[in-house]
Amino acid sequence: MISKKTVLKGLKTHVVGKKLFVFESIDSTNACARTLADTGTPEGTVVVADFQTAGRGRLGRSWHSEPGMNLLFSLVLRPALKKESAALLTFFSAVFIARALERVASHAIECKWPNDVLLNGKKCCGILLENSFLQDRFDFSVVGIGINVNQSSFPAELENQATSLLKEFGHAFDRTAILQELLREADALLPSVHGGDVPNIMEDWNSRCSMFGKPVTIAHGDEHISGTALRLDAEGGLVIKTSTGQSTFYAGDVTIVQ
Ligand code: BTN
Numbered sequence: 001m002i003s004k005k006t007v008l009k010g011l012k013t014h015v016v017g018k019k020l021f022v023f024e025s026i027d028s029t030n031a032c033a034r035t036l037a038d039t040g041t042p043e044g045t046v047v048v049a050d051f052q053t054a055g056r057g058r059l060g061r062s063w064h065s066e067p068g069m070n071l072l073f074s075l076v077l078r079p080a081l082k083k084e085s086a087a088l089l090t091f092f093s094a095v096f097i098a099r100a101l102e103r104v105a106s107h108a109i110e111c112k113w114p115n116d117v118l119l120n121g122k123k124c125c126g127i128l129l130e131n132s133f134l135q136d137r138f139d140f141s142v143v144g145i146g147i148n149v150n151q152s153s154f155p156a157e158l159e160n161q162a163t164s165l166l167k168e169f170g171h172a173f174d175r176t177a178i179l180q181e182l183l184r185e186a187d188a189l190l191p192s193v194h195g196g197d198v199p200n201i202m203e204d205w206n207s208r209c210s211m212f213g214k215p216v217t218i219a220h221g222d223e224h225i226s227g228t229a230l231r232l233d234a235e236g237g238l239v240i241k242t243s244t245g246q247s248t249f250y251a252g253d254v255t256i257v258q
Helices: 004-008 029-038 083-105 165-169 175-194 198-207
Strands: 020-023 046-049 071-077 110-112 116-119 122-134 137-147 215-220 223-232 238-242 245-249 253-256
Touching: 004 020, 004 175, 020 029, 029 046, 029 071, 029 122, 029 137, 071 175, 083 110, 083 116, 083 122, 083 137, 083 165, 083 175, 083 198, 122 165, 137 175, 175 198, 215 238, 223 245
Parallel strands: 020 046
Antiparallel strands: 046 071, 071 137, 110 116, 116 122, 122 137, 215 223, 215 253, 223 238, 238 245
């Protein structure tokens, strides 16, 4: 099991992980972090669990993870941002995760719109942001992160799309060391969110995303739209050129058509 004492040993962050909760089993680290955030927990609070009984994924899906194999955690942010800038937090999260995993695995890590992190073209990490606003500004955001570390197999329907560090590199990884690296990278990049250094985040994210200029299909509810991925708009939406013009999406699942 992940131990709070070992995570904190030598962590040396300024904000992220200063308050840390570790559970053997919990319903959802996001649910717990939201309750803490609602009752005033400071920015940087982290909730980690070895197992979730009701892990949440994007678009109302669930997130399953074998006990003690992966990293499941949530980070509370309190950015002085307007509602419209919410997507920046997704890109911030993907970038600090990619930087940390790249350091641990010495291997290129890619980002996929809207909020997946890929290893050798397959998803190794999912991010779920749950935001709370006071009028048009953030009260808090909970960034929920699930990273497949030592899980050796996935359900048949995910086998082609999902992977873990263990599957790609053929050996197990120290989850605590990876978590420490993640918290350090988040801590180092957080001032870019607060200081409005959007290019520092977006240039890195764009350099890790390989879908622009390529034919893609986007599944959005029951709709499947095909076109060419053009760019992100100012609010982080994906602009696609279709046969009838341009459309912008703010959620959905994108596949690059090979
Ligand atoms: C996705 O659907 O890709 C996002 C998955 C996010 C899963 C993580 S696991 C830790 C945190 N707690 C949750 O309930 N969900 C997120």
